[in-house]
Amino acid sequence: MSPISRPSRAVLGASVAALTMVVATACGPDNSDPSGAATGAPTVAASASASGKPGAAPIKLPTVEELKTWKLDDWDKWAQANVVTPAVKGYWTLQKLLNAKPKPLPQAPAQDPTQAPAQPTSAAPAQPTAQPTGAQPPAGPDQLPAMVPAKPVAHPFPKNMHVNGKIFFKDGNEDYVCSGTVISDPEHPGKSNLVWTASHCLHGGKGNKYYTDITFAPAFNSNGVLSGAGRQQAKVEDAEPYGEWGATAGMVSPQWTAEADPEKGGPWSQYDFGIIKVANPDGSAKSLEETVGGSVPLWFNAPRDQLAAVSNYGFPEGKPFDGAELEHCDGGKPSKKTGDPSRPAMLLIGCNMTGGSSGGGWYATKDGKPALVSDTSIGNGANTYEAGPYLEDVAQHMFDYFAKKAK
Template identity: 70%
Template sequence: MSPISRATRAALGASVVALTVVVATACGPENTDPVAAPTAAATAGTTDKPGAAPLKLPSVDELKKWNFDDWDKWAQQNVITPAVKGYWDLQKILKAKPYKPGPGGQPTAQPTAAQPTGAAPTQPPAQPTAQPSRPAQPTTQPPGDGGNDPQPKLIEEKPVPHPFAKQYHVNGKLFFQKGSEEYVCSGTVVSDPANPGRSNLVWTASHCLHGGKGGKYHTNITFAPAFNSTGALSGGKQGSLAQAEPYGEWGAVAGMIAPQWAGEADPENGGPWSQYDFGILRVANPDGSGRSLEEVVGGSVPIWFNAPRDQITAVSSYGYPAGKPFDGMELEHCDSGKPARRSMDPARPTMLMIGCNGTGGDSGGGWFTTKDGKQVLVSDTSIGGSDNTWEAGPYLDDVAQHALDYFSKKSK
């Protein structure tokens, strides 16, 4: 099947891009985050100070060896504009449009569910032109199975019942503006290693933050935890924004992703950069108080980095899909078994893949499993099939862990 990056999907469900380190500067919520370096002039994220040469994009091997100072240097050359408080209203959310992608290629060697790994693959159907589009995979594949398993059995998404039980309040909807258009993704409140019990961190996909190689950062990036928990907007109901957002809108003030995304990614087409398609956001309390996001929603999810694949025996993915047959108002989940493997570059961490019919808008949503009897996050929704029968997310290895560790310690 053709992996198509969940960059553009249906109204309320398009998501594009990602970035490397986003640091707030100007208007919007007051920024007291120590991560924010004096880099306002570096609006394109290419230099760490006016007139400075851009940092060289590290190779995959170099990236794996980055230390705190390397991440710090990378962080200082990337900035975002903080979300404008009150920018998002219900009308904007309901009128969000799908992103219109350019042409995408089709894979030539992807195993299917009916084939054993290594069998001669069949060509997947062409992408429907009327479907909310997502980036397609490149036209080349590594030799052999290249770290690719047959497509897993399809699992139908199911909505979380209203009102959400407390453990689901860590899931939320992520809004952002790309140019003059509005789009959405999904995200998860994750634990902050340097600030236990007081996390303001949201995990999502990198393509939900930035336009990739040559692109610009999205603006007005905002997180709404437990969106529509009460069901006020379900089934065509005309509820209010206050009813749909029990914890309000938490605007982004800083963030980070792997440099491979910002330096390589074509968000219209899945590729090896998708294997690093993760993003981290720091958000601000909309009431201006010092209460953290974790304290307000009642919890956060630890991240299990370098999880032994044989110990990930089952995953559940969560998000707000908006492409048909979904409308973006429900928190949906796919409860899958052991994830399969998905890879475009064997030198990079092989992605996790599940059978799931999610559509646009679920990008960045958390993938959960159980460790020592507790819920932990092991991935986020990144790419998926053109026929919406499977999804894949990045395997979170040392690179993802070092990014979070830097971001957490720098902002303590």
């Protein structure tokens, strides 16, 4: 498959893009309908930690139950604390792309008493089935899976793999890289400009703010030009067949901005998901979904017993990987990683991917088609597993709200 010619970069604007949104509530099979919630939801104001604006009022962190019941005004107030500075035209040269550091996977505690001993890493990797089935019981809670070795996607990428890409961003003076996925937008069917990733790829957590120059490069290195010894002679347009899609808006959960240590796993990891809206680099109205040829729908509140064959995708850069390949682990049926019992237990699969895979999409099969059920959030020092948040009502409310009103 020949790479598509790379569109020219365009100025995305120098002003900060703010979000003003309307929430669309939804309920999942395991949670009550939030429309009947109490009216005493917390007030959330813009904060220095979220917006970087000194002198702003601090966030009054809602409880998880309160967050599930947020209404229009609550999300509107929270949206004012979520602003993303559009990427600077021409910032990402090929050398900066190649030198960008992998954002480290936040590490689970060294001693995790809720986890059973790991199975031998020589165990055969779980093989996904073509269709999830409810006949299989869910994997035991808090049972560590066997390590599953990552496999690279062959070059050139199949067309359905072009929804996977790299997310580049600046944290202070350092350049970093994560992974992300083009997701479907029910507000704009067939014309999505939305990308799903991890919170720790967008925001620095407690006491910090949003990263800058956030940019998505779909189907990165699809043709393999950066693989092997020839990468220094490659051109940036060869590595990025669709160009660089700069973020114009973004959002992460309130729990992340108020609690998170982005280098460590913790209760905040159970809400380690984020979303950005991007703009076409050539300045046209053609959407990201139309450009790459597809998107992946989100599956919220997916019944755990139907997640029989989960695979995760990403661009790991920590050794022994080099960031040039789109890798995947076919993890089979996830087990649970329990943390804060008031929050949904994370999905856990065997995988040896490293930093740089953060934010990559986790796929399951729904009605015979791929659906996104999580994103890579945390790993462990031995690189034997990865865990991702279970996407329930809070994630769905945030997504519905963002999709409706992200500017």
